[in-house]
Amino acid sequence: MSRIQTQQKILDAAEGLFAESGFNDTSLRQITSQAEVNLAAVNYHFGSKKALIQAVLQRYLQIVMPRLEQQFDALLARQQPSTLSEVLAVFVQPLLELKQVKPQGTTLFLQLLGRGYTDVQGHLRKFISHHYGSVLNKFVLLVQQSCPSLSNAEIFWRLHFSLGTVVFTMASSEALFDIAAADYQEQADIASVIRRLLPYLAAGIAAPTIDSKQLDLMAQATF
Amino acid sequence: MSRIQTQQKILDAAEGLFAESGFNDTSLRQITSQAEVNLAAVNYHFGSKKALIQAVLQRYLQIVMPRLEQQFDALLARQQPSTLSEVLAVFVQPLLELKQVKPQGTTLFLQLLGRGYTDVQGHLRKFISHHYGSVLNKFVLLVQQSCPSLSNAEIFWRLHFSLGTVVFTMASSEALFDIAAADYQEQADIASVIRRLLPYLAAGIAAPTIDSKQLDLMAQATF
DNA sequence: GTACATTTCAAACAGCTGTTTGAAATGGGG
DNA sequence: CCCCATTTCAAACAGCTGTTTGAAATGTAC
Incomplete structure (x- = not known):
């Protein structure tokens, strides 16, 4: 069997299992048996489980990140600063385009991202900020420009x-979809969740700052 | 050695290790060796690792939850509905009171809570909603009353x-504290993070809703 | 078709996990 | 002091983990 076929079979099986159960709770034996390849194939083709995890994410990151960067550059090239909603909305298109790669692409990628940040502490965080730190810096810059009244901290x-x-x-989107569908009879796909997320995030990031005296009063108001 | 001494030594060692490394990545051997008790003591006194995790959280939950409930009841007893900020501010006092139990109490409890929701999927979620579902329902009711324009979904x-x-x-507070201290020279303790969180959460929850047409326009604005 | 490199495969490896066992030690009450 | 329940302890258990090994199979170029 050709090299790339085996590698892809492993990647396809791994991403599904990783998204569903997390990185720690998915064993190489589960992956290789679902991919119908030998157990040793993972170490032969990828070197280690850690490298496999990174390869699974790289397939999506190398598509999303350049698209995001060009969107950031477009906003940065403007004369007047963008609004926060505009900056956040920039994520929508690149993420939804992952559906063209694979029908479940957007969902898988975002679930994997969630797993990556919650499962293994630090490990993936460093990987992303090392490979795509410059892209993320552009995003932070845009946010700072859109919210000039907020300190960097x-x-x-x-x-x-x-x-x-x-x-x-x-990371818990699957469970949330189920609850939402059962309790509120609503069609819950990844696009609708993103639609719900953006206003929440925009309002939170741009929230008015409260000085601590005011807050302490609030906290004691109910006594 | 008396029963309760051993149990407490285990709980004290376990909560620190759990908060730092998560439940999955902390082994019983790490716990028992730090607690200076025999490996079998955990299974003898608590039955299983799962039960130990629940016992660790119960020590704090049984303090926080009744205090929270009485605060919720006080707000619910009012004539006019509370503001969202008031409802959220109610969490501050009960959480900070955990420092009286143990200097690091508040931090430990919140870290453990974070680990509980990110590490093992569902398991702890069910435990809390089973034991304290009625308290949480009161909170949701208060939020609904404070935001009458928002649908339940x-x-x-x-x-x-x-x-x-x-x-x-x-869950990642320790890492965030370090970054904040290094990059922004700011004293970062748990109380200051809570202070920063509340305005963010209040603004996000009460954010204006955007209809999808409006959002689609935003998403395409940069093309 | 032979020679060489690549890939597959079953098997074993060393190490860790949570849990159980049965004997030894310790505890307090009669 | 003895009895009995409680608690401790070292050891072993069965099961899983990621990784390595060396031989077998396959592919490829000459």
């Missing part, structure tokens, strides 16, 4: 809050 | 978005 925290929202939602 | 999604923010932030 405030933006740092709020972007990580937002990362948490996205990552957690995507 | 919208509130469902936005509360889960918020859960993601909290859980993710707390």
